Amino acid sequence: MLSTMRLRRLRDVLTGYVERGDVPGLVALVSRRGQTQVETIGTTAYDGGRPMSADTVFRVSSMSKLVTAAATMLLVEECRIRLDDPVDPLLPELAGRRVLRSLGAGLHDTVPAYRPITVRDLLTFTWGFGQLLAPPDAYPVLKAAVDLGIGMAEPRPRAMADQDEWLKRLGSLPLMAQPGERWFYHTGSDVLGVLLSRATGMSYADLLRERVFAPLRMSDTGFAVPAESLVRLAHGYWGDPPTPLDTQEEWAVPPPFLSGAGGLVSTVEDFFAFGRMMLRAGDRRLLSRPALETMMADHLTPAQKVLPHWAADEFEASGWGFGGKVTTRRHTIADTPGRYGWDGGLGTSWRVDPEEEMITILMTQRAWLSPSPPPILRDFWTLAYQAIDD
Structure with a gap:
């Protein structure tokens, strides 16, 4: 189970990031063995915006890679x-x-x-x-x-x-x-x-909508935001001090390139549904257990993890599965071996932990300043796992 008292600590610490202006707002979700806590803090823009909510739409950027890997495995299972x-x-x-x-x-x-x-x-x-x-x-x-x-x-x-x-x-x-x-x-x-x-023979957008998003009822996930939903799209920010990333209107139509690596928008609710599918915790299942286990296994050799072109410690306690990182050994309290997922450099993160039967999602819209996870994300992971009480 999750401790109610310790979950209050999670809200208090994350509230501090909003009050200090590190992010204008956020949505955080921690779910374990049927118990789910969602925190909505702050607003969708630095100049006001709307209050954050569980259906706020975010540019999830590199979290798109996880969806692309799952779609690939659908076609692998069908040969x-x-x-x-x-x-x-x-x-x-x-x-x-x-x-x-x-x-x-x-x-x-x-x-x-x-x-x-x-x-x-x-x-x-x-x-x-x-x-x-x-x-x-x-x-x-x-x-x-x-x-x-x-x-x-x-x-x-x-x-x-x-x-x-x-x-x-x-x-x-x-x-x-x-x-x-x-x-x-x-x-x-x-x-x-x-x-x-x-x-x-389908556009990538149509394929994902038909084979992944519709079955999982991920109604707010795609490569564009319908006009009636633009008001729910959080404003994005780059740099320090933060400057606007783009205009909301840019997301009203699909782009010329449907990026499987970084083009999706989504919500905490939708990625929670995706996480339950990955943990086989819900009634909507797209992939077999062997396919999911294959996705979430570390497929890299030690030689492949030598990265002169990337952060040297990227795989300090992890490897790479299909489309996402896999924890291989305990390095922090959040590093359960087998934990799988990835982050979006525009301020989002998603992980599933099969051993703990746990899903963690953090959505902000302030871009990372370096390849290393920002303090708000590292604290979120710590706070999620310190709430385990059994």
Whole structure:
């Protein structure tokens, strides 16, 4: 069970972040073994806005990766795609890859790829390409990728090309490493969105709506916000001091690129439904238990976890499953081995913990200032787990 007294501590600490102006408001959810606590604190904008509520809509950015992984496993279970099959038939733009001799090599200093890219490579982010923690001109391949506008920084799907043109641009670049060699963040989920669209002959938005969101009754999740719901969209902020991220109206229509890595909006209520599905805790189930266990297993080798291009401690006590991080050992009180999930850099986080039968969700709309989780998120995790009372 969860301690009522200790849950009050969670509210008190999170209220402090709102009162100090770290975020204008937030929605937090902690659920364990049928007991659920939702806290709504503050407002949807620094200049007032509406009071936060459980149905406030947020840009969940990289939490989209979790949904993309689940959608991929739906098609794997139906044998429409296979984990270890090459993606070449559906994504010919990525066939016959060339690979840089080193990350800093010129674009034509390449060798042939040892093998084709597979669906598993994309799910585990080991397919050989992704975002780097480096200035845009640090490496020739990074500069070229930034110039092509394929999404090498913050999620901006409204500024990107449609999926076919996007994949054509991506396919014009060499890989940063051999398939299966290293973990590279982000781009694999965007490629999966295109793969699933082509495998089904549907737009990625229609596929998710029909196969994931409608069955789970995630009515506020998608790539755009209906006009009548825009009033519930929390205002987004960058930087320090915080400045507006975009306009609400930008989210009124779907973007040209339906980003499987960072394009969704959603609510705490909707991602709670997604979490119950992942824990097989509700009556709406999309995937078999073996499929879910496969998603939430650590698929990285020690060599793949060596990240010269990313935060060195990213996998200090964890690994990577399909589309999300997996805790591998106890490092803090919130690190139950097997805990699975991921965060959105615009201020959101989602985790499921099979051992504790626990779901934790924090939604804000103040973007992270670094790749490391901000204090509000680290405190939220601590506060959620210190509330366990059994």
